[in-house]
Amino acid sequence: MTITGWTLIAAFLVATVLLTPVAGNAMTRVMGASMGAVGRFFRPLEAGLYRLAGIDAAREQSWWGYALAMLVFKLVCFLVVYSFLRLQAHLPLNPLGLGSLTPDLAYNTAISFMTNTNWQSYAGETTMSYLSQMAALTVQNFTSAAAGIAIAFAVFRGFARGSAKTIGNFWVDLTRITLYVLVPGSVVLALFLVWQGVPQTFSNSIAVTTLEGAHQTIAVGPVASQEAIKMLGTNGGGFFNTNSAHPFENPTPLTNFIEMLAIFVIGGGLTSAFGRMVGDRRQGWAVFSVMAALFVVGVAVTYWAEGHANPAFAALGVDPGLGNMEGKETRFGIAASSLFATVTTDASCGAVNAMHESFLPLGGMVPLVNMMLGEVIFGGVGSGMYGFLLFAVVSVFIAGLMVGRTPEYLGKKIEAREIKMTMLGILVPPMMILTMTAIAIVVAPGTSAMSASGPHGFTEVLYEYTSAGANNGSAFSGLTANSFWNITLGITMMIGRFFVIIPALALAGSLAAKKTVAPSVGTFPTHGGLFIGLVIGVILIVGGLTFLPALALGPIVEHLAMGAGTLY
C-alpha cells in the first residue's frame, strides 16, 4: 500500500461527491417538465414519436400498468436479441465469418444483456460479429440501463406523491432517459476513449510482423461506442474477453479513472435525484452517505489484501513489494485494480480491469460480499436505488418496532403490505443464489465446469450465481460455462432482476396511494447519523446472516489454507 494509492482512492471519492448533485440535477430536469431551450427543440420531436407508437404521454400508469409495459418491452428485447445471435452467421458485418450461437448460449446472452447483468458466457472477440455487438448488445446496454433508471424514478414518485393512483409512464421515462441522458453521455465518453486509444473501426483484424519476425493478429472493432455505454449504464459486458483489463478497452490510467467515475455517476446522481424528488435534499445525502461508507470499507479491505504478495511466491525469491500481480495489468497496479474491483461490484457493473479469480482469498471476497449485499452500494443504474430503498424501509420498520410506533418514511406510513413487498425483494435473490449454488456443487454438469479444486472451486461456483442473482456480471472466469450453467444462470439472472423490480413497483404503487402525513416530534428523522448507522447495520446484518456460512466454506477457508501453505 502506498500514499499514491490512497490518494487515488481519496481523489476518486471526492470526484464522485462533486458529480453527484450535477448528475442528480440533470436527471431530475430531464424526467420532469423543465428542460429549457433544449426541451423546446426536442419535445415536439418526442411527441411525434409517441404519436407513431400510440403512446398517450399525458396518461400515466398504475404500478401494475408500469410493470406490464416494462415486461412486454423486455419480452421484445429478449426475442430480438435471441434471433440476432441465432442467425449471426447469415447476417452482415461479420468480417471474421463467426458462426451462429447455440440455443443455450443465445438464451443466456439475451437474458444477460436484457437484465443489465452482462454476464458473458462467451469470449467477445471470437464469438460476436460486429453487427451482434452493436445492433443486438449495445442496444440492450442502453435500454436495460434506461429501464432500470425509469423504474427508480417510478419508485421515487411513489414516495413523493400523496393519494395518487399512478407512478408515471414507462414509455415516456424510457425514451427520455435514453435520449437525453445515456446517448449524450455515451457520445462524450466514447470520443474521450478513442482519444486515449480505444479503437473504433469496422475493419478486419490487423496482421503485423513483429521486430523479431513473428506474426501477431490484433483484434479491433467498434469498441469505444460499446465501451462508453458499458460503463455509464453499469452493464459491464466487454467487447473483448478480458473486458476492461484489455488495453483496447482501457488503455491508460486516465481512462481507468474516468471509466470508474462513469460507473458511479448515475448511481450516485440518483441519490441526489431522490432527495430532489421528495423535496428534501438531505434525504438524498443520507442515502449517499450509507453507500459511500460501505464503499470505503470495501476498497480499503481489498487494497490491503491485494497489497500482499502470494506467500508461495515469496518463498521462491520473488520481490513481494509489488503485491499480488497475478491477473493484474502493470499500468493499473494494485491500487487502481483494487479500486476498480470494488467499484464494479458495488455498482452492479461487472466490468473488470483485473481477474477477480486470481485475487488473494480476502481480496476476492470483497467483490463477492459487495454483490451479496444486494448491489445497493450505488448499485446498478436505477436498480441500486430501488434496491436500497427496500433496505431503508426495513430500517425504519425496525426503528418503529423498537419505540413501538407505526414506522414512517418520508411521511408515508409503512404497514404490512409494504413490508411484505420489501421482504420479497430482499429475500428472493439470495434464496436463488444459495439454492442454485447448492445444486451446482453436487450435480455432475455443475462441477465439471469448475477449473479449480478445493475451497477456491466452491468460491468459483458461489461467485457465478451471486454475480447472476445480483445482476452484476463479473466472473471468476476460470469456470467454463456449459449448457447447464447457461440455463441455470439465465434463470437466476431473470429472478434476480424481476423479483426485485416488481415488488419495488408494488411498494411504490401502494405508497403513492397513501396520504402524506406531516412529520411530528415522534417521527424518526431519516436524514441524520442515526438513520445512516441503522441502514448500514441492517444491510450488513441481512447480508451477513444470509451468506456467512457460504463465505466460510469458500474464501475464508482458502485464506487459512494459503497461510498454511496448502495447494490444490
Added chain:
Amino acid sequence: MLRELRPALVLFLFLSVVTGVLYPLAITGAASVLFPRQAGGSLVLVDGKPVGSELIGQNFTSPRYFHPRPSATSGPDPVDASKSGPLPYNAAASVGSNLGPTSKSLVDRVTASVAALRAENPEALREGLAIPADLVTTSGSGLDPDISPQAARFQVSRIAAARKLPEERVHDLILRMTQAPLAGVLGEPRINVLRLNLALDAMK
C-alpha cells in the same frame, strides 16, 4: 397486454436505430476524423510497415530485447493448426490465467518462470536484484504492453552483454522511457516494452 405491444415494438425499433446504428456510426465517423491513429488501433510503423500496436504487448524472446511479462493466451499450434496450444500475446483472443492463489498449477508455473529468469539473467542475481513480481505473473488481459521499472532493470546486464553496450547507457534509456503516474496519482510507473525495444534498436 396487446395494447402495450405497439409502443413496445415501435419504441424498440426506434431506440435500436438510434443506439445500435446511428450512435456507433456517428462515433466511428467522428473518430476517423478526429483521432484516426487511435481509432485504427494505435499502430506503430517502422519504414511504413506496422510492427505492432503501441497498446498491445508482444512476445519478445531474443536475449537482445527486453522481455514482457508471461502471458496466458493460447492459440492454434503454428505447425498443426487443428491443435491449440500456448501462444503468448495472441491479440486475437485475450485471456488471463484465472488461476486462484492456492492453485498448484499457478505455483508450479511461477516456479518454472523463476528458474528461467535465473538462468537468463545470472548477472542480475549476482548484483543482488530480487525477482520482479510482474516478470513471473501473467497479466489480466494476457496482452500487457508494459513492465515495471524493476523488471526492466533486472534485464539490463543481459541486454548490455548481448548488444555489447555499456550498462549505463541501457540504464539511462530505461530512465528516459519510464512513464511516471499522471499528475503523480494515476497509474503506476511503467515502461512500454515495444517502445523500449524500438529505442534500443535505434541506439548506436
